[in-house]
Amino acid sequence: MKPSVLVVEDDAILNQMLVMALRKAGFEPASARTWADARRQLQEQAPDLVLLDVNLPDAEGFGPLSEIAGTRPTVMLTAYGSVDQAVQAMRLGAADYLVKPVNLDELELVLRRALDAGRLRAGHALEQAASAVRRTPDLLGDSAALQRLRGMIDAVAGAPVTVLVHGESGTGKELVAHALHQAGPKRDERFVAVDCCTLQETLFESELFGHERGAFTGADRRKPGLIEAAAGGTLFLDEIGDIGPALQAKLLRVLETGRFRRVGATADLRSDARIVAATNRDLRQMVQQGSFRADLYYRLSAFVIEVPPLRERRDDIALLVRHFAQRAARAAGAGVEPMHFSDAAMAQLCAYDWPGNVRELRNVVERALLLAPRGAAIEPWHLPSFAPVGGAAGVDAMSPLLQGEPTLDEVERRYMALLLQRHDGNRRRVAEVLGISERTAYRMLDRFGLR
Numbered sequence: 001m002k003p004s005v006l007v008v009e010d011d012a013i014l015n016q017m018l019v020m021a022l023r024k025a026g027f028e029p030a031s032a033r034t035w036a037d038a039r040r041q042l043q044e045q046a047p048d049l050v051l052l053d054v055n056l057p058d059a060e061g062f063g064p065l066s067e068i069a070g071t072r073p074t075v076m077l078t079a080y081g082s083v084d085q086a087v088q089a090m091r092l093g094a095a096d097y098l099v100k101p102v103n104l105d106e107l108e109l110v111l112r113r114a115l116d117a118g119r120l121r122a123g124h125a126l127e128q129a130a131s132a133v134r135r136t137p138d139l140l141g142d143s144a145a146l147q148r149l150r151g152m153i154d155a156v157a158g159a160p161v162t163v164l165v166h167g168e169s170g171t172g173k174e175l176v177a178h179a180l181h182q183a184g185p186k187r188d189e190r191f192v193a194v195d196c197c198t199l200q201e202t203l204f205e206s207e208l209f210g211h212e213r214g215a216f217t218g219a220d221r222r223k224p225g226l227i228e229a230a231a232g233g234t235l236f237l238d239e240i241g242d243i244g245p246a247l248q249a250k251l252l253r254v255l256e257t258g259r260f261r262r263v264g265a266t267a268d269l270r271s272d273a274r275i276v277a278a279t280n281r282d283l284r285q286m287v288q289q290g291s292f293r294a295d296l297y298y299r300l301s302a303f304v305i306e307v308p309p310l311r312e313r314r315d316d317i318a319l320l321v322r323h324f325a326q327r328a329a330r331a332a333g334a335g336v337e338p339m340h341f342s343d344a345a346m347a348q349l350c351a352y353d354w355p356g357n358v359r360e361l362r363n364v365v366e367r368a369l370l371l372a373p374r375g376a377a378i379e380p381w382h383l384p385s386f387a388p389v390g391g392a393a394g395v396d397a398m399s400p401l402l403q404g405e406p407t408l409d410e411v412e413r414r415y416m417a418l419l420l421q422r423h424d425g426n427r428r429r430v431a432e433v434l435g436i437s438e439r440t441a442y443r444m445l446d447r448f449g450l451r
Contacts, residue, residue, distance in 0.1 A: 002026060002028040003048045003049060003111075004027070004028040004045070004047040004049070004270075005047055005049045005050070005111065006029075006031070006032060006038060006041055006042065006047040006050045007019055007022070007029055007030070008031075008033075008035070008050060008051065008052045008056065008064075009031070009033065009053045009077060010033045010056050010057055011053075014100070016031075018031075018051065019031050021107065021108075022111075025108045027111070030045060030047065033056075033057075034058050035056045035057075036058055038050075038064070039267075043268050044259075044268070046259050046268040046270035047270075048072060048073075048115060048270070049074070049095075049114060049115055050072060050074045050075070051075050051111070052064060052065060052075070052076055052077065054076055054078040055078070055079075062089060065089065065092050066092050067267075068267055071265060072267075073095040073114040073115060073117070074094055074095055075094065075097070075098060075110055075111060075114055076089045076094045076096070077102065078098075078099060079099070079100045080099075095114035095117060096113070140316065140320055140323055141313055141315070142316065143312075143313035143314070144315075145312045145313040146308070149306075150179075152305045152306075153176065153179050153180055153183060153305065154183060156180070156303045157184040158183075158184055159303070161303050162255060162274075162275050162276070162300055162303070163180060163302070163304075163305060164240075164277050164279070164303070164304045165278040165279075165304075166280070166283075166307065167280060167307030167308070168280055169280045170310075170356045170357035170359030170360055171307040171308070171310070171358060172307060172357075173238065173278040173280075173307055174193060174238060174278065176307055177191075177234070177276045178191060181233070181236075181274075181276075184234075184274070186274060189230075189231075189232040189234070190229060190230055190232070190234070191230075191233055191234045191236065192230040192233065192235050192273075193238060194207070194208065194235065194236065195238050195239065196237055196238060196239045196243050197239040204243065204247060205247060205250070206223070206263050207226055208227060208247075209225040209227060209261065209262050209263060210222075210224045210228060210262040211225075211262050211263035211264050212264035212265050213264075216263070216264070224262075225260075228271070230273035231271065231272065231273060232272055233274070235273040235274070235275050236276050236277075237275065237278070238277075239279055239280070240277040240278065240283075241279040241281035241292060242281075245293070248293045249293070252293060252296045255275065255296070256299065258271055259271070275300075277300050283297050283300070283301070284297070309357055310357045310358055310361060311353045311354055317350045318350065320358060320362075321349060321365055324365040324366060325338040325339055325341070325365060326338045328366060339372060339376075339378055340378065341377065341378040342377045342378060342379050342380075344379065344380050345368075345377075345378045345379055345380050345382070345383060348380050349361070349383070364383060368383055370408060370411060371411070371415055373434060373435030373436075375435075412444070412448070413450070416444060417448075417450055420445075420450060427442065
């Protein structure tokens with residue numbers, strides 16, 4: 001995109017000359033001859049930079065500069081240059097200061113320098129405001145369902161349309177969003193992820209759009225939002241179905257106009273970020289119920305990608321299990337070999353319906369690696385007891401072992417109790433199963449209060 005410049009100069013001839021010179025230099029110029037007209041265009045067009053005359057028919061001095069300097073780079077123009085005036089302009093936030101008559105070569109140099117400096121300052125602030133870019137692995141699997149998914153990603157990756165990723169919880173919707181980003185023309189720019197269900201609505205607006213200093217209690221400095229952080233890249237809105245009506249309306253405006261406004265600001269900013277949204281909810285049904293705006297739904301669903309649940313891609317389970325085991329081995333340190341899953345354990349994993357999808361599979365694999373003795377194969381008794389295909393998770397003694405996101409100590413305590421029950425209190429047999437000495441087993445039983 002060409003950088004856009006608003007020329008605010010009341011002299012018609014000079015205004016026209018500046019516009020023509022800027023267009024020839026590769027900018028996208030617009031012009032205004034009054035501050036009232038300039039203020040309107042700032043809100044409607046959100047230019048990247050402003051070239052502003054000090055004296056206008058309806059505004060004199062640095063009042064206009066004070067109003068807009070915090071929103072975008074502003075270069076001042078004056079017919080009467082002085083050191084004091086230049087210093088004052090810089091203190092009020094001007095990017096630079098030019099004296100008429102303007103040297104056109106110098107003008108282009110000054111404007112490009114102001115834009116570059118503005119990007120550097122914004123980039124530093126945005127690195128603090130943005131969520132950390134999360135590097136995620138490629139979509140793993142060779143099943144027909146995953147191949148169809150890859151085909152959908154390839155078909156839309158290069159198109160400048162909003163994408164809605166729909167799928168059950170744990171299917172890897174963020175992975176799909178990453179794949180869209182990496183396959184598209186914005187791959188070298190930021191990927192910024194926003195979890196819509198974890199922020200209160202008041203905080204969410206500030207995080208998404210940013211805020212000005214003094215916009216609310218505690219806003220002691222200007223903070224760019226995540227939309228600005230994703231400039232030129234991809235903004236991923238996870239669980240979009242959880243945002244409230246007020247934010248739905250503001251997000252709709254971003255999608256329709258490409259403009260947004262920080263909390264407490266008076267001028268708009270432009271966004272060229274690609275928006276990818278995701279949800280596990282039925283947005284169409286929510287529209288019928290009145291809890292989600294129909295116009296926002298139609299904007300978001302310009303292209304819908306359905307992510308298949310794990311039960312529809314069972315051929316990928318063995319590959320995913322090996323991937324999670326290898327990742328755990330790498331995390332354990334150099335020289336640690338990935339643990340092996342026996343045929344019986346793998347068959348049990350492949351037969352289960354996985355209502356929690358890939359996330360549930362990852363958790364089960366990682367905990368099985370903790371429970372099995374180092375160097376031994378993962379066996380079915382290291383896994384939760386699954387119900388037959390089409391059923392829910394088992395309810396026998398193994399199921400409670402992994403319920404409630406337990407700590408490692410709690411997993412060990414539950415497993416020790418289970419083994420004691422299974423082997424009728426035979427501590428020697430418990431030690432053999434765990435691959436530890438009887439003395440170590442006794443110490444563990446004492447620590448967990450199981451003797």
